[in-house]
Amino acid sequence: MRNNIWLYLAVMAGVTWLIRTLPLTLLRKPIKSRFIRSFLTYVPYVTLAVMTVPDIMLATDSVWAGALALIAGAALAWTGGSLLTVAAAASAVALIAGFIFK
Amino acid sequence: MRAQDSEAFKLGLRHGIPIMLGYLAVSFALGISARNAGLSVIQAGVASLTNMASAGEYAGFQVIRQDSGLIEMALMTLIANARYLLMSCALSQKLAPDLRTPHRLLLGMTVTDEMFALSVAAPGMLNPWYPYGMFAVSATGWTVGTMLGVVVGNALPARLVSALSVSLFGMFLAAIVPKARENRFIRGLILVSMALSGICYLLPGIGSLSSGMRVILLTVLISGAAAVIRPVDGEAGDAQ
Numbered sequence: 001m002r003n004n005i006w007l008y009l010a011v012m013a014g015v016t017w018l019i020r021t022l023p024l025t026l027l028r029k030p031i032k033s034r035f036i037r038s039f040l041t042y043v044p045y046v047t048l049a050v051m052t053v054p055d056i057m058l059a060t061d062s063v064w065a066g067a068l069a070l071i072a073g074a075a076l077a078w079t080g081g082s083l084l085t086v087a088a089a090a091s092a093v094a095l096i097a098g099f100i101f102k
Numbered sequence: 103m104r105a106q107d108s109e110a111f112k113l114g115l116r117h118g119i120p121i122m123l124g125y126l127a128v129s130f131a132l133g134i135s136a137r138n139a140g141l142s143v144i145q146a147g148v149a150s151l152t153n154m155a156s157a158g159e160y161a162g163f164q165v166i167r168q169d170s171g172l173i174e175m176a177l178m179t180l181i182a183n184a185r186y187l188l189m190s191c192a193l194s195q196k197l198a199p200d201l202r203t204p205h206r207l208l209l210g211m212t213v214t215d216e217m218f219a220l221s222v223a224a225p226g227m228l229n230p231w232y233p234y235g236m237f238a239v240s241a242t243g244w245t246v247g248t249m250l251g252v253v254v255g256n257a258l259p260a261r262l263v264s265a266l267s268v269s270l271f272g273m274f275l276a277a278i279v280p281k282a283r284e285n286r287f288i289r290g291l292i293l294v295s296m297a298l299s300g301i302c303y304l305l306p307g308i309g310s311l312s313s314g315m316r317v318i319l320l321t322v323l324i325s326g327a328a329a330v331i332r333p334v335d336g337e338a339g340d341a342q
Contacts, residue, residue: 002169005145011172012162013152015179016186021210023190025203031191038329044185045281045288046328047321048157048274049295051182054303055164055313056271060264073272077279084127090272095265 056090065097107231114235121216121236122243129244131270132159133251134263139167143252150248151241154214158182159248160270161317170312178314181321189218196221196228205230212237287332295324 031037057066073090081089103111129150136146141163153159161182165175190213197206212221212233217240221233255263282289302308302316311319 003172005141005166007172008162008166008175009145009149009152011175012149012158012179015176016153016155016158016183017210019180019183020186020190020213021207023187024194024197024206024210027191028194029191030195031188034333035329037188038332038334039325040184040188041334042288042291042325042328043181043321044157045278045292046295046324047161047182047184047317048278049292050299050317050320050324051157051161052271052274053296053299056268059267059271061261066268069268070271070275073275074279077276078283080280081276083124083273083276086276087127087131087269087272090275091265091269094268095262098261098265 060094060098062098062101064101065094068097069094103231107229110229110231111235114232114237115239116235117220117232118236118239121240124216125240125243126247128156128270128273129247130251130254131266131273132156132163133248133253134255134267135160135163135270136248137252137255138267139163141166141252143249146252147245147249151245154211154241154244155183155186156270156273161314165312165314168312168314170314174312174314174318177318181318185215186213186218189213189215189222193218193222193228196224197230198227201230209233214240216240287328291324291328295320298324 031040052070056070057063060066060069069090072093073086076089077086132150133146136149136159141149149159149162153162158179161178162175165171165178190210193209193213197209209230212218217233217236220236221228224232255266258266278288278292282292299316299320302311302320303313308316
């Protein structure tokens, strides 16, 4: 049976809000554990990387179109492209490559 | 509201405008992934207003799409938004010790990458009305953009919609690649993460895990290993 979407949204909103609010209300102090601080520092890079691959390759009809978009986006971001430039370029490459690799 | 509060609120409204413009574009791509997960326009709008988090919302929409269960939703949201825990810890140092609890509960809503950066850089103790002002403007852009993504995604041809959905990954890349350029350890970390994620997807057995569970497991394992190999010295979130 499919879970109700509103139930999913409630869990999502609740957890997000708790993460942001607990340090402001109960903790109120910097995190002492060096391991936890290091862990939390690395988490965003790892999550975003594992969410990008393989998903970007599965988002279009062809795996190659997604792979090219990944390379183009990474190259542009490397050379200092802004968030919007990188996003638009990845989209454009995926679109054009989608016509080539049917 | 005291006079200085209304001043802070107005300044927040002004500073929220450029944030809102950026959010409009990012949230549009998010709207497309909400639509792919089967969310209605209203549901997508509510999700964006109550989360204000690009990676977190994308991850959540994947869980809904695969109907992977509420526990996985909670874990996935926790992982994808874990960085806000660090930001809020840093922000808690900017609050007057006698700031009342209702303000602290509301302030949590305003901790996004962009608003946090401005709040934490504001001179002196943070007046909560400053982030409230930024939130009023930028949350509008974020929510409207997401809803537009659902509407327009329904109207455009499938090929164009899938190309537009790729822009979200472009934004993820724009968030992590600059740091990868200046920091060799993070560069390696990102490459290893991408490679392991691709391999786990292809392997029989592990590959049958839902995408949410794969992201959760890989993030905890790889970040944990990285924290052991290269502990960070700085106060909050600054890898060197």
